[in-house]
Amino acid sequence: MTSQAFLKTLLSSAYDLVPIFLVIGFFQLAILQQPIPNLLEMLLGSLFVLLGLTFFVQGLEMGLFPIGESLAYAFARKGSLVWLLLFSFALGFGTTIAEPALIAVANEAAKVAADGHVIEATTEARAEYAFGLRLTVALSVGFAIVVGVLRIVRGWPVQYLIIGGYVGVIVMTMFAPPEIVGIAYDTGGVTTSTITVPLVTALGIGLASSIRGRNPMVDGFGLIAFASLTPMIFVMAYGMLG
Amino acid sequence: MMTDLLQVLWITVWDVLPIAGIIFGFQVLVLRRPILHLRRVLLGFFLVLLGLGFFLQGLEMALFPLGKLMAQQLTSANFIGGGGEGSSTTQSLDWDAYFWVYIFAFAIGFATTIAEPALLAVALKAHQVSGGAIGVWGLRNAVALGVAIGIALGTYRIVSGTPLHWYIISGYVVVVIQTLFAPRMIIALAYDSGGVTTSTVTVPLVAALGLGLASTIPGRNPVFDGFGLIAFASLFPIMSVMAYAQFSAWWAKPS
Numbered sequence: 001m002t003s004q005a006f007l008k009t010l011l012s013s014a015y016d017l018v019p020i021f022l023v024i025g026f027f028q029l030a031i032l033q034q035p036i037p038n039l040l041e042m043l044l045g046s047l048f049v050l051l052g053l054t055f056f057v058q059g060l061e062m063g064l065f066p067i068g069e070s071l072a073y074a075f076a077r078k079g080s081l082v083w084l085l086l087f088s089f090a091l092g093f094g095t096t097i098a099e100p101a102l103i104a105v106a107n108e109a110a111k112v113a114a115d116g117h118v119i120e121a122t123t124e125a126r127a128e129y130a131f132g133l134r135l136t137v138a139l140s141v142g143f144a145i146v147v148g149v150l151r152i153v154r155g156w157p158v159q160y161l162i163i164g165g166y167v168g169v170i171v172m173t174m175f176a177p178p179e180i181v182g183i184a185y186d187t188g189g190v191t192t193s194t195i196t197v198p199l200v201t202a203l204g205i206g207l208a209s210s211i212r213g214r215n216p217m218v219d220g221f222g223l224i225a226f227a228s229l230t231p232m233i234f235v236m237a238y239g240m241l242g
Numbered sequence: 243m244m245t246d247l248l249q250v251l252w253i254t255v256w257d258v259l260p261i262a263g264i265i266f267g268f269q270v271l272v273l274r275r276p277i278l279h280l281r282r283v284l285l286g287f288f289l290v291l292l293g294l295g296f297f298l299q300g301l302e303m304a305l306f307p308l309g310k311l312m313a314q315q316l317t318s319a320n321f322i323g324g325g326g327e328g329s330s331t332t333q334s335l336d337w338d339a340y341f342w343v344y345i346f347a348f349a350i351g352f353a354t355t356i357a358e359p360a361l362l363a364v365a366l367k368a369h370q371v372s373g374g375a376i377g378v379w380g381l382r383n384a385v386a387l388g389v390a391i392g393i394a395l396g397t398y399r400i401v402s403g404t405p406l407h408w409y410i411i412s413g414y415v416v417v418v419i420q421t422l423f424a425p426r427m428i429i430a431l432a433y434d435s436g437g438v439t440t441s442t443v444t445v446p447l448v449a450a451l452g453l454g455l456a457s458t459i460p461g462r463n464p465v466f467d468g469f470g471l472i473a474f475a476s477l478f479p480i481m482s483v484m485a486y487a488q489f490s491a492w493w494a495k496p497s
Contacts, residue, residue: 063286
């Protein structure tokens, strides 16, 4: 990484962070009319945020994007759909099962379920419920990436699958127990972590550009959309069965 | 503070480890070919890890405490009661007493989305793949505007107490209609934009806003209403990105 490229990324990261500092500063000083507390820690934290974003973007271009694309090319050259789908499932499942945000939501959900007498109020029952929920979400994301990759390979239009998913969410919302609905909607958001998104995007685009007849712009995107839709349906189903 | 940073880095390692394991496992066992520029890729992974660790820890130090406190203060009965004309009870306040809450919701939705690293990654790729037709800033502004409108409308929904599913179902209907008319190349990208916005920066601040608002107004359920805002934040960018593409296509057309 050259120092010039680093400086350029640093500068553009600074631009990205200007709005959030402006908003927080404006509301604190002008509307709430209070001083900024812990100014030193604020400044140090801001420096961390700036450096962190810069490193992240550099690492994206060097590591995550190239590996996602080269894997897609390698699978396309190998020509085995089964291995490609197995890999897609492993990627979706593996990135989700250990996701810290999901572990937090699952534990919270187990607490809600125990309070609502859905499960017994023992530590064991709660751990079992939380693990079942994590497994459900991870399976659903694995399933989503498999369907999404199959769609890219076959060239199915994305909108039919997504709209079908919407209908699924609405129908499930009507039948699922109310206390699981909020959790289900939330798991859709936590599955797409900051590391998964670039990797999965690069994989989709790599596949769409290496298969003849596919356009990377039309066919390459859409994997993230599936990965945030299926967990809602699967988790509501888990709530109905549990 | 250093131990905090190390802890955040440790969590990020756990986030990356399974991904790295799966990639290298398949590469060695199934594809059986060496990774091109292995050292560069490994350095890239290390930078992503380090970057995310610093980013999260920095947010925790600089922005989240103040932002969350701000969300609580702006939604507290004191601030809202003081802003209205003379009335001191929250029950009798009109929806427009929450003027600053809507403005804050809009502004914080926009600003956190611009700072979202996952969205930046998708925008960089879209710019590259579209041959420059989709600008990095154009897309991010469109998504951020969508989140801003979504969160502002979502706070209005909590204040007015109208049912969440009416908004979500009509949102879906609008998305379906737009899909029929939007340029084909934008559709998948627009759907993806809905998923990337609900990530590292946006969720904690928006959830704090929803929670604060729901606990100030009587008869609201904090857990359910907090989640509702996130649903808005992932629905509206889909509309705004398709609208952005439709507008660009219309603008570029020689009349």
